[in-house]
Amino acid sequence: MTTSDAVTSTGTILLGPIQVRGEVLAIRRSGDYFLLAFAAPGVPERTLPGQFVALAVGDATTSMLLRRCFSIHHVDPAGSLGGTVEIVVDAHGPGTRWLADLKRGDAVDVVGPLGRPFSLPKDPVPTVLVGGGYGSAPLFTLADKLRARGCRVDMILGAASESRLFGVLDGRRRATNLVVTTDDGSQGERGQVTDVLGRILDENGGQVIYGCGPMPMLAALAKVAEGRGISSQCAVEEAMACGVGVCMTCVLPVTGNDGITRMVRSCTDGPVFFGDQVRWDAVGTVPDDCLGSPNAGRS
Numbered sequence: 591m592t593t594s595d596a597v598t599s600t601g602t603i604l605l606g607p608i609q610v611r612g613e614v615l616a617i618r619r620s621g622d623y624f625l626l627a628f629a630a631p632g633v634p635e636r637t638l639p640g641q642f643v644a645l646a647v648g649d650a651t652t653s654m655l656l657r658r659c660f661s662i663h664h665v666d667p668a669g670s671l672g673g674t675v676e677i678v679v680d681a682h683g684p685g686t687r688w689l690a691d692l693k694r695g696d697a698v699d700v701v702g703p704l705g706r707p708f709s710l711p712k713d714p715v716p717t718v719l720v721g722g723g724y725g726s727a728p729l730f731t732l733a734d735k736l737r738a739r740g741c742r743v744d745m746i747l748g749a750a751s752e753s754r755l756f757g758v759l760d761g762r763r764r765a766t767n768l769v770v771t772t773d774d775g776s777q778g779e780r781g782q783v784t785d786v787l788g789r790i791l792d793e794n795g796g797q798v799i800y801g802c803g804p805m806p807m808l809a810a811l812a813k814v815a816e817g818r819g820i821s822s823q824c825a826v827e828e829a830m831a832c833g834v835g836v837c838m839t840c841v842l843p844v845t846g847n848d849g850i851t852r853m854v855r856s857c858t859d860g861p862v863f864f865g866d867q868v869r870w871d872a873v874g875t876v877p878d879d880c881l882g883s884p885n886a887g888r889s
C-alpha cells in the first residue's frame with residue numbers, strides 16, 4: 591500500500607487515484623447521452639464499482655478551471671493503449687459539452703479512480719439495483735461483481751422519458767429481471783422507479799438496494815429500505831469542485847454509527863453512503879444538531 595491507498599470499513603483495499611494523460615478511443619451517442627471511451631493506463635486495475643473519475647476540460651487557456659466528475663461506467667484493463675475507461679456524459683453545460691465534442695485521438699487529462707465504492711454483501715443475498723437516468727452508469731459493473739458472488743440481481747432503470755434512459759440492453763443482459771419506468775410512459779411502465787420498487791422487493795426478497803441517480807430518488811429508496819428493515823447504498827451526486835477532499839463544497843450531513851451527525855465530504859467519504867445514514871431532509875443545509883454547527887444548542 592502507498593500513502594494514497596485506503597481500507598474501507600468492510601476491509602476492501604482501495605488503491606489511490608492516479609493522474610494520466612489519456613486518449614479518446616471512441617465517442618458515440620446513447621439516447622440523450624454520449625458514451626465516451628478513453629485510454630487511461632493504470633486506472634482500470636484500481637477501479638471498483640461506484641468510483642468516479644475527474645476530467646480536465648477545455649484547452650490550455652480555458653476559464654474552466656474545475657475538473658468535471660463522472661461515474662466510471664466500464665473499465666477494461668486489457669483495452670487498447672493499455673487500459674480503457676468508459677463514462678456517460680449528459681452534455682448540458684460548458685464542460686460536458688466540451689467533452690461531448692471530443693474526437694477520436696484527442697487527449698484527455700484524467701484523475702481517478704476517486705471516492706469510495708459500493709460495498710458487496712458477505713453472503714449471496716438477493717439485491718435490487720436502481721438507476722435514474724445516466725445514474726445507472728456504475729450499476730452494470732456492480733451487477734457483474736454481485737453475480738460473481740452468487741447474489742441475485744434485479745434491476746430497475748427509470749427516467750423522465752425513453753431518451754433519458756441509459757443501459758437498458760446492458761441491464762437485460764446482466765440482471766435476472768429488468769424493469770423499466772418512464773415518467774411519460776414512452777418505454778416500460780409509466781411512473782417512477784419507486785412505484786415498482788416494493789413489488790420487485792416482494793418478488794425477489796431483496797436484502798440490499800443499490801441506487802444511483804437524482805437525490806430525491808435516492809432519498810425515496812433509502813426510505814423504502816428503512817421501512818422494510820433492509821440495507822441501502824446510495825451513490826450521491828453532490829456538486830464537486832476539487833473532487834479530492836480539499837475544498838469542502840461537496841459536504842452533506844451523515845449520521846455515523848456513534849449517532850453523531852457530521853458534515854462529510856461526498857468526494858472522499860462517498861460518493862456511496864448507506865442510505866439510512868444520510869440526513870436526506872437536511873441535504874444542502876447544516877442541521878443544528880450537526881457536530882460543529884454554528885447553531886448547535888440554540889434550538
Ligand SMILES: Cc1cc2nc3c(=O)[nH]c(=O)nc-3n(C[C@H](O)[C@H](O)[C@H](O)COP(=O)(O)OP(=O)(O)OC[C@H]3O[C@@H](n4cnc5c(N)ncnc54)[C@H](O)[C@@H]3O)c2cc1C
Pocket residue numbers: 642656657658659660661662677678679680681682683684685686687724727826827828829830831839861
Ligand atoms: C460523483 C459524481 C458522478 C457524476 N457522474 C456523472 C455521470 O456519470 N454523467 C454525467 O453526465 N454527469 C455526472 N456527474 C455530474 C457532472 O459532474 C456535472 O454535470 C458536470 O460537472 C457539469 O459540468 P458543466 O461544465 O457541463 O456544467 P455546469 O453545471 O456549468 O458545471 C460547472 C462546474 O461547476 C461545479 N459546480 C456547480 N455548482 C457548484 C457548487 N455549488 N459548488 C462547487 N462547484 C459547483 C460543477 O461541479 C462543475 O464542475 C457526476 C457528478 C459527481 C459529483
Ligand code: FES
Pocket residue numbers: 829830831832833834835836837838839840841855856857858
Ligand atoms: S469536492 Fe472538494 S472536498 Fe469534495
